[in-house]
Amino acid sequence: MYYIIMKSLVLAFALITAPTSGFAPIQINNFQKLSSIFATEANEEGIAAQLEATATEISNASQSKASPLPVNSASLPFLPRPQYLDGSLAGDVGFDPLNFAKSSSSLLNYREAEVKHARLAMLAAAGWPVSEVFDKKIAAAFNMAPVLDSSDRVPSLLNGGLGKISPAYWVGCLGVAAVIDIIGSLRSKAANDTYLPGDFGLRFGYPENEEGQKWMQTAEIKNGRLAMIAVVGFAIQEFVSKQGVVDETPLFFFPIVDTLHKYANSGYIQ
Numbered sequence: 001m002y003y004i005i006m007k008s009l010v011l012a013f014a015l016i017t018a019p020t021s022g023f024a025p026i027q028i029n030n031f032q033k034l035s036s037i038f039a040t041e042a043n044e045e046g047i048a049a050q051l052e053a054t055a056t057e058i059s060n061a062s063q064s065k066a067s068p069l070p071v072n073s074a075s076l077p078f079l080p081r082p083q084y085l086d087g088s089l090a091g092d093v094g095f096d097p098l099n100f101a102k103s104s105s106s107l108l109n110y111r112e113a114e115v116k117h118a119r120l121a122m123l124a125a126a127g128w129p130v131s132e133v134f135d136k137k138i139a140a141a142f143n144m145a146p147v148l149d150s151s152d153r154v155p156s157l158l159n160g161g162l163g164k165i166s167p168a169y170w171v172g173c174l175g176v177a178a179v180i181d182i183i184g185s186l187r188s189k190a191a192n193d194t195y196l197p198g199d200f201g202l203r204f205g206y207p208e209n210e211e212g213q214k215w216m217q218t219a220e221i222k223n224g225r226l227a228m229i230a231v232v233g234f235a236i237q238e239f240v241s242k243q244g245v246v247d248e249t250p251l252f253f254f255p256i257v258d259t260l261h262k263y264a265n266s267g268y269i270q
Helices: 002-017 029-039 041-066 104-141 167-194 210-241 256-266
Strands: none
Touching: 104 167, 104 210
16 A cells, blocks of 8 residues: 555656656656656565564564563472473473473483373373273183282282283383384484474374474373373372272273162162
């Protein structure tokens, strides 16, 4: 709109100020000037667009600088925010009360370990109750001895029973873990500064935009942290109660009719 108005004003001024002889074929200086102005209009618009984009970037940068990081930790408001937890990592709530992260590189190493433990915990949190539901059924189908004990508890350090697991299983687990760790190390060295902790190159269902990626990373780390707490809770719960998790909360794992029938026969429902 700005360039249209300016163009109209220049044209009107040229027509008003030009003498009568200005329209003669041999005197075309004014029209040559107008043509030059119109010819450079596209370039001027491009320059204006660049200036506008630059101004937007400067404005965004000033806004980001105007919002400094909080002094105290978001998770522990009575403690100062750790130096290297600047919110750049997904799920960063400033939780490092013992100051394990002494540098940016050590912070990324701890995040790498956290992501790996979180993924393993999510698998364990799902596999623990599923094994208590289906272990005896699968063992009976293949004429094998179940690994659950008489109280339907899975083998663990607190429950015991780890001797029932074949050594080949542990060797396989260590081999898979070693391969995954080697792949992660190679990717981190190849990507250098662009490597994201825990990134193994899997992109199935992964968003393409930066906002969606940050959301997905935050969801993964938060669910992983919850799963790590859940697995510890499973182990302590079964050790204290001497009862399997699925037997203590059958409403989550068995049909509602069977659960109510079990409660009725146990005297919970009169």
